Structure formats: structure tokens, C-alpha cells
Amino acid sequence: MVTWIVVVVAAIVLGFGLLRAVRAYLETRGVRVVTCVENRRPAAITVAAWRAAFTEPFGRRDLRVEQCSRWPAWSGCAQTCLKEVREAPRATRVEGILKNWCQYNTCICCGAPLARTHVGAHQPHLIDRDLRIFEWKEIPLEDIAEKLRQCEPVCETCVDAETRTW
Numbered sequence: 124m125v126t127w128i129v130v131v132v133a134a135i136v137l138g139f140g141l142l143r144a145v146r147a148y149l150e151t152r153g154v155r156v157v158t159c160v161e162n163r164r165p166a167a168i169t170v171a172a173w174r175a176a177f178t179e180p181f182g183r184r185d186l187r188v189e190q191c192s193r194w195p196a197w198s199g200c201a202q203t204c205l206k207e208v209r210e211a212p213r214a215t216r217v218e219g220i221l222k223n224w225c226q227y228n229t230c231i232c233c234g235a236p237l238a239r240t241h242v243g244a245h246q247p248h249l250i251d252r253d254l255r256i257f258e259w260k261e262i263p264l265e266d267i268a269e270k271l272r273q274c275e276p277v278c279e280t281c282v283d284a285e286t287r288t289w
Contacts, residue, residue: 140180147179148172151186154264155215157204159193167192167217167264170208192265217264221247224271231275232285248282249274256282 152172159166171189178185186205193200213219225237225247237247250256251274262270277285 143179144176147184148176150212151175151184151208154217155208156217156220156264156267157207157215159200160203161200162193164193165265165268166204168204168208170205192263217267220267220271221259225276228276230278230281232277232281235278235280237276237278248277248279250277256285 169190
């Protein structure tokens, strides 16, 4: 009887630890845009999500930069940009930046709201001052916030109408 209680308690503890690890992995994966502390410029980073997931069940999520757009030139940095990730994990993700931008913008051509645009199948498009239409994927990730301020949004329907040739 005591053995079963120990096994059940151990399974519950392991289950909670696994749940915390999975949550940590999901929260830390993906590309993020942060401000490089050393040169005060935006940088695109990838956090070592597996490391964060492995250390989370032990009480402290260990964040490390796995890739950075400023490397190899700045590879010996102190990784103090991770403070920004700890303070606002969703706001630093590229998907979060794009969803926020889509939520508060309408198509420059037809006025349709972009709030329902999903970052995935229907990519948000932008139009620049030279009237060139392009996908957000064409922008270097460290420049995405600046480009979103400089360009106007275009919905998928208007992109199809502007780019389709018969």
C-alpha cells in the first residue's frame, strides 16, 4: 500500500516537473527582437529553449542566447539582452510584434482590419514609400520594428489584386 502511494506521489511530482518544462520550452522558443545593450541597436536572437526547459523544473529557468544577428562580431557579450526576454517574453517574439501590429492597423488600400490576420498561412504584407509590396519575411528580423513604423499594411486580398497577372 505504501509503495503505491510513493509511486503515485512520484508520478505527480514528475508530471508537474514535465509540465513546467514543456511550458518553459514553448515560452522561450522562436526568434526574438531585443535591444543590444552594447550598441543600443535591435538584434534578432534565439534563446536556447531546451536549456530553459531542462532547468525550469529545478526552480530556475536558465536563459542563454543560442544565436544572435550581431554574432560573430559580438559573440563574447554578456547576454544582458536576456533581461528584456525575462521581463516581456511575449512582447519580444517576432510573432507577438507582428500580431500586435496587425491588431491595430487596417489595410492602406481597402481599409479592412488586419486583426484577423494570422502569422502563418496569410502573411501580413507591407507597402513602402516606393509602392513596393513585400512580405514581412523579407525584412531582416533585427529591422522589423523600424520597417513596421515606416511602411503601411496591405491585406491578402489587395496583394492578390495588385500582383495577379492574367
